[in-house]
Amino acid sequence: MTSSPPRLIVEVCHGRHRGLKAHLAPGLSLTVGRTDRSDVPVRRDRTMAGVHFRLTWDGAHGWVEHLGGSASTSLDGQPIERATLRHGGWIRAGQTDFQVFVEGRPAPATSAVQPRDPVPLPQWWPQRADRAAAAGAQLATAQPLYGVLDPSRHPQIIPLVRASIAPYRSLFEGGTAESLHHVAPHLVAFGGVPRLLSEIVHRGWGRRWAIFMTSDASFEQMRRHLRRFLMVRLEGRRRPVFFRYYDPWVLGDVWRSLPPRQRSSLMGPIEQLLFEDALDLRLRRFTLRDAQWN
Numbered sequence: 023m024t025s026s027p028p029r030l031i032v033e034v035c036h037g038r039h040r041g042l043k044a045h046l047a048p049g050l051s052l053t054v055g056r057t058d059r060s061d062v063p064v065r066r067d068r069t070m071a072g073v074h075f076r077l078t079w080d081g082a083h084g085w086v087e088h089l090g091g092s093a094s095t096s097l098d099g100q101p102i103e104r105a106t107l108r109h110g111g112w113i114r115a116g117q118t119d120f121q122v123f124v125e126g127r128p129a130p131a132t133s134a135v136q137p138r139d140p141v142p143l144p145q146w147w148p149q150r151a152d153r154a155a156a157a158g159a160q161l162a163t164a165q166p167l168y169g170v171l172d173p174s175r176h177p178q179i180i181p182l183v184r185a186s187i188a189p190y191r192s193l194f195e196g197g198t199a200e201s202l203h204h205v206a207p208h209l210v211a212f213g214g215v216p217r218l219l220s221e222i223v224h225r226g227w228g229r230r231w232a233i234f235m236t237s238d239a240s241f242e243q244m245r246r247h248l249r250r251f252l253m254v255r256l257e258g259r260r261r262p263v264f265f266r267y268y269d270p271w272v273l274g275d276v277w278r279s280l281p282p283r284q285r286s287s288l289m290g291p292i293e294q295l296l297f298e299d300a301l302d303l304r305l306r307r308f309t310l311r312d313a314q315w316n
Contacts, residue, residue, distance in 0.1 A: 027081035028125035030107075032062070033184060035119045039064055040203075045125070045187045048081030053089065054115065069093065070116030077107070077122070084122065086113055121184070126217055128181035153303035154227035158220055160305050164236050164296060167212040168244055169222065170268040171232045174205035179222075179231060183210055186218040189241055193249050207252075207268045209245050228303050233270050239291035247290045270297035277308055286310060 027048045034042040044062045046052055052061040057072040064070060071090030078085045084107035088095040096114040097105045109127055113120040161167065170193070173179040180203075183190050190210040194202055212219045222232055237244055253262040266272050267288075274297065277285065289295070295308040
């Protein structure tokens with residue numbers, strides 16, 4: 023059985039459109055610009071042409087072609103009219119930076135994040151791989167599936183997501199989202215992207231990379247809900263503190279201590295919370311109906 027050719031992914035890397043993605047199947051092309059005449063409109067950059075550049079992909083090689091007239095297009099810092107793309111290449115159009123990836127081929131990590139493997143269960147813990155395989159099989163059938171990833175756990179988390187077609191976005195906003203992009207929690211929609219889910223579970227199980235959830239809510243509805251819990255007030259403290267509920271081991275402890283009303287508030291549009299158990303790394307499942315360990 024042969025695998026299908028990879029797709030080409032283009033992503034906005036900075037600013038208010040950061041995380042906007044599009045992808046190309048082999049044999050196709052798409053245009054990027056400021057207006058709806060483009061396949062991928064970047065409306066907030068008024069320095070871009072209405073149709074600024076075109077990307078073409080044949081399954082092995084890609085090209086970028088300038089279409090914006092006097093408004094230039096640059097590839098890796100050099101103005102171009104037409105040029106061959108490389109995996110991880112940077113395109114600048116107007117005041118917007120894009121990066122292109124070949125699906126499933128993550129770029130080298132560039133952040134200063136150091137891997138944070140938990141001490142009680144190191145990489146060689148004998149049952150980790152078996153638990154990860156079992157969890158991956160169960161998560162693959164859970165739909166629609168979202169995840170909140172913690173990039174502070176490992177520098178390869180963000181590159182893995184960027185090299186997939188999965189929609190993702192930081193739960194932080196504004197300048198905080200820009201400056202802490204490499205460590206901020208990110209919401210990811212896994213629907214139709216089994217390769218990314220497999221990578222995250224295989225590499226991150228037992229290392230507290232993510233929590234997962236099922237919901238029929240839209241991506242933006244989920245993001246608004248999850249942002250509500252980033253800061254909480256603790257008894258005896260005047261100022262709110264960050265709540266790392268997206269750490270699966272923290273979430274397990276917190277859930278057991280919450281009264282029903284607070285559990286209901288945390289769940290909101292979420293149908294199931296799924297994550298690794300700190301004691302044995304089995305996949306645990308919380309629902310409002312059950313409100314107990316399964």
